[in-house]
Amino acid sequence: MSIRYIASSKLPTPFGEFTMHGFEDTETGKEHVALSMGDIGNGEPVLARAHSECLTGDALFSLRCDCGFQLEEALRSVSVAGRGVVLYLRQEGRGIGLLNKIRAYNLQDQGADTVEANERLGFGADMRNYSMCQPMLAHLGVSAIRLMTNNPRKVKALSDAGVTVAERVALEVGRNPHNRGYLDTKASKLGHYLQQTGQPGVAISHQDDEAGA
Numbered sequence: 001m002s003i004r005y006i007a008s009s010k011l012p013t014p015f016g017e018f019t020m021h022g023f024e025d026t027e028t029g030k031e032h033v034a035l036s037m038g039d040i041g042n043g044e045p046v047l048a049r050a051h052s053e054c055l056t057g058d059a060l061f062s063l064r065c066d067c068g069f070q071l072e073e074a075l076r077s078v079s080v081a082g083r084g085v086v087l088y089l090r091q092e093g094r095g096i097g098l099l100n101k102i103r104a105y106n107l108q109d110q111g112a113d114t115v116e117a118n119e120r121l122g123f124g125a126d127m128r129n130y131s132m133c134q135p136m137l138a139h140l141g142v143s144a145i146r147l148m149t150n151n152p153r154k155v156k157a158l159s160d161a162g163v164t165v166a167e168r169v170a171l172e173v174g175r176n177p178h179n180r181g182y183l184d185t186k187a188s189k190l191g192h193y194l195q196q197t198g199q200p201g202v203a204i205s206h207q208d209d210e211a212g213a
């Protein structure tokens with residue numbers, strides 16, 4: 001097991017007070033965080049988000065993507081439910097890192113889409129893995145979740161890792177003129193469930209049949 005629990009503390013936010021739990025991946029040296037609220041260890045499926053780091057969207061107010069909006073909405077939803085967990089995963093730029101993401105943005109400024117840009121740089125479209133999630137959730141006593149995501153790969157990865165995804169909860173927020181192309185490419189090339197995509201023939205689902213399968 002390469003995930004090691006380090007410490008917990010209070011984390012007051014505009015959405016209420018969370019408990020922050022720090023973990024270290026001893027293989028990669030990455031430091032991951034879980035923000036929890038309420039009694040999440042009682043066996044009932046827990047409202048959850050596995051959020052991949054996006055410095056530009058989460059901290060620098062970028063409108064190129066939907067990440068910051070999704071993070072905010074996830075924290076707000078957990079707070080409204082009074083119970084849930086947000087995993088903040090340090091895999092910036094879908095796993096290629098911040099500086100390569102800036103290189104990819106540069107290619108996108110010249111007309112490439114988000115997938116083409118990754119590929120031109122010699123990366124896969126999505127280099128993430130979610131192997132840290134199950135041990136982080138297990139440490140918190142969580143085995144079943146209601147996962148806030150539009151990403152079918154994330155649902156499958158967590159299910160394959162042994163987490164029961166009892167439900168997928170759509171998380172469609174923050175669409176704007178700057179990220180329209182990015183979101184449409186996610187739907188058409190990466191299979192994301194996005195309702196307002198403008199792409200014909202894209203699956204629309206708010207509670208997937210395959211979730212948990």
Ligand SMILES: Nc1nc2c(ncn2[C@@H]2O[C@H](COP(=O)(O)OP(=O)(O)OP(=O)(O)O)[C@@H](O)[C@H]2O)c(=O)[nH]1
Binds near residue numbers: 092095192
């Ligand atoms: N390489 C690359 N990474 C990006 C780009 N835009 C956002 N990201 C990263 O993509 C990750 C977020 O992935 P998304 O596909 O938006 O969302 P997701 O987490 O897979 O799916 P949701 O759960 O529905 O949000 C973060 O790590 C961002 O840093 C981009 O244009 N290129």
Ligand SMILES: [Zn+2]
Binds near residue numbers: 054066067
């Ligand atoms: Zn982003």
